[in-house]
Amino acid sequence: xxxxxxxxxxxxxxRALLERPAxxxxxxxxxxxxxxxxxxxxPARGAEPPSWSGxxxxxxxxxxxxxxxxSPRFRAATADLTRATRAAAAGKGPPAERSARAPERRLxxxxxxxxxxxxxxxxxxxxxxxxxxxxxxxxxxxxxxGVSRSLTQPGQFAATETVAVRGPKGTLxxxxxxxxxxxxxxxxIALSDAAALGVAPPVAASGSLGDSIGGVALVGPxxxxxxxxxxxxxxxxxxxxxxxxxxxxxxxxxxxxVRCGVGARAATLHDVLVRSGEGHATELHLDSDEAxxxxxxxxxxxxxxxxxxxxxxxxxxxxxxxxxxxxxxxARIPANAILTPSARDRASAxxxxxx
Ligand SMILES: [Zn+2]
Numbered sequence: 001x002x003x004x005x006x007x008x009x010x011x012x013x014x015r016a017l018l019e020r021p022a023x024x025x026x027x028x029x030x031x032x033x034x035x036x037x038x039x040x041x042x043p044a045r046g047a048e049p050p051s052w053s054g055x056x057x058x059x060x061x062x063x064x065x066x067x068x069x070x071s072p073r074f075r076a077a078t079a080d081l082t083r084a085t086r087a088a089a090a091g092k093g094p095p096a097e098r099s100a101r102a103p104e105r106r107l108x109x110x111x112x113x114x115x116x117x118x119x120x121x122x123x124x125x126x127x128x129x130x131x132x133x134x135x136x137x138x139x140x141x142x143x144x145x146g147v148s149r150s151l152t153q154p155g156q157f158a159a160t161e162t163v164a165v166r167g168p169k170g171t172l173x174x175x176x177x178x179x180x181x182x183x184x185x186x187x188x189i190a191l192s193d194a195a196a197l198g199v200a201p202p203v204a205a206s207g208s209l210g211d212s213i214g215g216v217a218l219v220g221p222x223x224x225x226x227x228x229x230x231x232x233x234x235x236x237x238x239x240x241x242x243x244x245x246x247x248x249x250x251x252x253x254x255x256x257x258v259r260c261g262v263g264a265r266a267a268t269l270h271d272v273l274v275r276s277g278e279g280h281a282t283e284l285h286l287d288s289d290e291a292x293x294x295x296x297x298x299x300x301x302x303x304x305x306x307x308x309x310x311x312x313x314x315x316x317x318x319x320x321x322x323x324x325x326x327x328x329x330x331a332r333i334p335a336n337a338i339l340t341p342s343a344r345d346r347a348s349a350x351x352x353x354x355x
Contacts, residue, residue, distance in 0.1 A: 039320060039342075090317035090338065118248050118304040120238060122260065123152055123283040124291040127172060127189040129163060129218065133181040139163055139220025145179045152283050153239060155180065164219040165189075169198025184209060187216065187227065188234045190289040204232040205273055236269055236290060238304075239283045240276035250307060252276040257306040258284060265295035268305065320346045327352055 001009075136145060139161075146160035159177040165187065172193055186209060194201055202211045214228035238258070240250060250256070254274040261267060272284070284302050291297060316334055318326075320342040326333060327350045333339070339347065347353035 086317075119301045120258070120282055120284045120304065122291070122296050122298060122300045122302050123285050124288060124296070124298045125188065125234065125285050126176065126288050127165075127187075127193050128158075128176045128178045129165075129188070130178050130182045130186045132183060132185045135185045135218070135225050136177075136181055138223040138225055139218060141222040145177060145181075147179070148176075151178070152281050154279050154281060161220070165197065166217045166219060167197025167199050168215065170196045172197060185218075185225070185227065185230045186212075187218070187231045188287075189231065190287045191233055192289050194233065199231060201231045201233050203235050205235045205237065205275075206232070208232075234285070234287060235273055236271075236287070237273040237275050237285050239280040239285065240274055241280055241282045242276065242278060244282045245274075245276040248304075250274050250276070250304075251309075255308045256304050258302050259305050260284075260286070260302040261294040261296045261300070263295065265293065267294055269294075318343050318347075323347045323350065323352070 131139070131145075148158045148160045150157045157179050159179045161177045162174040163177060165172040165175050172189070175187075186206065188206065189197070189201065197216055199213060199215050201213050204211055209230055209232065212229045212232045214226070214231060216227050216231055218225045218227060238250075238256060240248075240252075245251060252274055255270075256272040256274060257268050257270050258272045259266065259268045269286075269290070286294070286296070296302070316337045318333060318337045318339045320340065323333065323339075323343045323346045327347075333347060333352060344353065
């Protein structure tokens with residue numbers, strides 16, 4: 001075949017492609033022979049960058065830590081950073097940590113000096129365990145838990161029963177059981193307790209056991225339980241009665257700055273979580289480490305000085321792929337959406353960007 005013949009053949013093929021009539025695809029839209037440009041799919045394990053990025057490499061070999069179980073507490077995992085960044089970009093994450101240089105003014109409202117002060121009672125929580133009914137039976141047999149004394153939160157009581165908690169490094173004797181039974185066993189300890197046991201639980205809101213850890217055993221007179229999860233350091237929180245919630249305009253999920261203590265150890269605690277609703281009595285719960293550091297004890301008073309409303313506004317993040325999908329479904333792009341630059345281009349090309 002000569003060069004001239006090759007050119008001629010190329011021309012015939014090109015003309016045939018151009019003249020080929022548009023056919024409707026399954027969605028009813030006219031399809032051309034040109035494939036829709038598609039971005040490479042994100043890695044299957046969504047939270048982690050692809051291995052070729054280098055970011056997912058373990059730094060342990062270049063910066064070895066003597067105690068590998070503990071080191072992650074001081075260095076955020078790459079996957080966590082990626083997750084947090086994506087969530088923040090989509091307006092879904094918790095507010096980013098504020099640097100000391102740029103305090104967050106927009107979301108935190110300082111209470112005016114003339115406003116009546118909000119004083120709350122402090123309740124110090126020592127280490128304790130909530131048990132599921134099955135676990136209570138395993139540890140103590142079938143008799144119901146005995147009531148030692150009732151607690152401030154309605155219906156809750158310190159039981160007469162205690163358990164020993166055994167960790168890899170040490171044991172905590174006589175850890176109080178708090179009743180009534182819950183759906184899942186939860187061990188709440190202070191960070192100093194965690195150090196004594198040799199475990200590193202996360203700080204988490206009571207009942208949020210997604211990140212909780214196990215690795216300790218509960219030992220009672222009738223039996224023993226190896227916990228695979230349920231161990232947390234309880235996040236500081238303010239229980240709020242429905243009446244006080246209404247009176248002060250604070251809602252479940254709000255975050256507060258609360259000034260605690262008097263004298264040299266007085267300090268303001270940030271990010272105090274509001275837990276409100278039926279069955280809550282107003283009381284600021286701190287753990288024994290926090291209380292000792294601030295020099296406060298149960299019955300002391302603390303003052304709410306600033307608050308931040310629950311949850312940032314949720315704005316969906318729309319990618320180019322989402323735009324194609326929405327266009328195919330005949331759906332609109334949500335008015336509050338954040339669009340990536342390529343999504344914006346694609347949306348205006350498809351004529352579905354009305355902003
Ligand atoms: Zn509490």
